[in-house]
Amino acid sequence: MDMLDIFSHGFIQRALITGFFIAVLCSTLGVFLVLRNLSLIGDGLAHVTFGGVALGLFFQTYPIYVALPVVLLSSLGILKLKEKAGIFGDTAIGIISSLGIAIGILIASIAGGLNIDLFSYLFGNILAINKGEMATSIIMSIALMAVIYILYQELVYISFDEESAMASGIKVDRINTLLCLMTALTVVLAMKAVGILLVTALLILPSVSAIQIAKSFTMTLVLSNVLGILSVIMGIIISFFINLPTGATIVLVNFIFFVFALFYKNIIRSAGR
Amino acid sequence: MSIEIVSAKELCFRYNSTEVLSGVSFSIKKGDYLAIVGPNGSGKTTLIKIILGFLEPTAGGVYLFGCAPSKFGNWEKIGYLPQKLASLNPHFPATVREVVALGLLSRKGFPKRIGLHDQEAIDYALSLMDIAHIKDEFIGELSGGQQQRVLIAKALVGDPELLILDEPTTALDPEGRDRFFSTLQKLNSEKKLTIIIITHDIGTIGRYASRLLYLDKRVVFYGGFDDFCISKEMTDYFGEFSQHIICHRHDHGHA
Numbered sequence: 001m002d003m004l005d006i007f008s009h010g011f012i013q014r015a016l017i018t019g020f021f022i023a024v025l026c027s028t029l030g031v032f033l034v035l036r037n038l039s040l041i042g043d044g045l046a047h048v049t050f051g052g053v054a055l056g057l058f059f060q061t062y063p064i065y066v067a068l069p070v071v072l073l074s075s076l077g078i079l080k081l082k083e084k085a086g087i088f089g090d091t092a093i094g095i096i097s098s099l100g101i102a103i104g105i106l107i108a109s110i111a112g113g114l115n116i117d118l119f120s121y122l123f124g125n126i127l128a129i130n131k132g133e134m135a136t137s138i139i140m141s142i143a144l145m146a147v148i149y150i151l152y153q154e155l156v157y158i159s160f161d162e163e164s165a166m167a168s169g170i171k172v173d174r175i176n177t178l179l180c181l182m183t184a185l186t187v188v189l190a191m192k193a194v195g196i197l198l199v200t201a202l203l204i205l206p207s208v209s210a211i212q213i214a215k216s217f218t219m220t221l222v223l224s225n226v227l228g229i230l231s232v233i234m235g236i237i238i239s240f241f242i243n244l245p246t247g248a249t250i251v252l253v254n255f256i257f258f259v260f261a262l263f264y265k266n267i268i269r270s271a272g273r
Numbered sequence: 274m275s276i277e278i279v280s281a282k283e284l285c286f287r288y289n290s291t292e293v294l295s296g297v298s299f300s301i302k303k304g305d306y307l308a309i310v311g312p313n314g315s316g317k318t319t320l321i322k323i324i325l326g327f328l329e330p331t332a333g334g335v336y337l338f339g340c341a342p343s344k345f346g347n348w349e350k351i352g353y354l355p356q357k358l359a360s361l362n363p364h365f366p367a368t369v370r371e372v373v374a375l376g377l378l379s380r381k382g383f384p385k386r387i388g389l390h391d392q393e394a395i396d397y398a399l400s401l402m403d404i405a406h407i408k409d410e411f412i413g414e415l416s417g418g419q420q421q422r423v424l425i426a427k428a429l430v431g432d433p434e435l436l437i438l439d440e441p442t443t444a445l446d447p448e449g450r451d452r453f454f455s456t457l458q459k460l461n462s463e464k465k466l467t468i469i470i471i472t473h474d475i476g477t478i479g480r481y482a483s484r485l486l487y488l489d490k491r492v493v494f495y496g497g498f499d500d501f502c503i504s505k506e507m508t509d510y511f512g513e514f515s516q517h518i519i520c521h522r523h524d525h526g527h528a
Contacts, residue, residue, distance in 0.1 A: 169348030
């Protein structure tokens with residue numbers, strides 16, 4: 001088979017297009033999450049998604065219709081727990097995410113026959129994305145990127161120093177809430193591509209790799225986007241030819257980029273000083 | 274008549290059952306240079322946070338340019354440097370120029386954007402703090418003193434009317450500290466910039482500030498340096514610096 005024949009398959013085209021948009025969204029949002037020490041919120045909300053999907057499957061509806069409001073409410077729950085109960089952010093994430101997993105396991109156990117469907121969401125399959133899902137992913141990604149673009153400077157300032165941002169009139173609480181809601185939406189969108197278990201990697205790894213090597217904030221965002229897109233494209237192509245699970249391959253490619261970035265920072269750049 | 278920039282009336286603040294501030298009243302006018310001093314835990318930073326609207330007072334009120342902080346909207350009038358240099362993320366991937374530019378956001382409408390036309394203000398703030406030569410360096414790779422100067426430049430870049438600084442000289446060496454205080458004094462005298470500074474630099478501040486607020490949960494002293502005398506309860510805090518403050522009072526009086 002000719003190498004380029006891969007691009008003639010409809011399912012590959014859909015995977016690449018969807019993957020492109022999701023990669024841009026995740027790698028952009030990820031920079032702000034990583035810099036605000038909120039990396040684990042993606043992981044926590046992914047666990048809640050598991051509970052939401054199980055609930056959706058149990059009620060025999062399209063799982064995302066149930067998972068979406070559940071995850072959005074949970075993201076607000078994490079914020080409220082942090083603010084009102086006075087507990088640390090990672091503790092609040094831990095409480096909500098374990099609750100999500102527990103509900104998912106309980107429902108799967110009670111319903112019995114859900115396991116196969118639930119597994120497909122746990123591990124994801126970007127190659128099985130249909131036209132409707134692709135269109136939803138594109139529209140949602142563009143909408144969320146537009147919000148990030150509009151609030152870009154506020155997000156940068158809050159990531160740098162919340163207190164100074166407040167003293168410049170930025171409504172920090174509102175933007176924090178919005179950031180949590182956007183993360184919840186992104187997790188649900190990315191779930192189909194890499195699976196619930198690996199969503200965090202798509203959020204964190206491109207951003208962390210970019211932070212290692214970039215020389216300005218703008219460059220960090222651009223590099224994070226480039227690495228995110230490259231990892232998805234390479235992951236899809238490699239997994240197709242070697243017959244590997246696509247989600248896991250995307251994450252492994254991302255991890256290799258991260259190792260290269262660390263190497264560049266610690267060996268090459270340090271030697272240049 | 275001078276414009277009242279900040280006024281506090283019978284301000285009280287409790288954190289759970291702990292009294293942090295009690296009956297604090299003072300006011301500062303345009304061009305005042307107020308030094309807030311007092312021992313650790315005396316409520317200095319809490320007072321600043323109430324002035325800026327980050328904390329709600331338990332009783333009493335505070336007014337910023339005549340407005341309650343919750344209703345205040347002219348944030349471009351304020352430049353603020355928080356206390357916590359130590360919590361600066363050393364891996365934050367921004368250059369000095371990018372960080373200083375953030376100080377301009379309060380002047381921007383929606384959506385907030387920093388453009389090429391802002392470069393002049395950024396360059397001025399960089400030169401004011403003598404950091405133009407490191408403008409393209411990473412903030413995380415600078416020394417503590419350089420980082421502090423970057424943050425001060427960020428507070429100054431928007432050309433504020435009121436500058437609030439919470440222990441700004443902690444990371445500066447003696448030379449940097451003197452240069453910093455001279456710069457502030459120049460801005461205060463030439464541009465009538467109103468300054469509130471929290472400091473433990475009691476050996477130096479008397480040379481520059483026009484008013485002193487000694488806080489220890491309540492106002493122990495508030496007034497000009499000409500009226501200042503060290504009462505018994507301030508002796509421990511000022512210690513060997515008592516004489517400096519009194520000497521600087523006279524310097525100030527003849528300035």
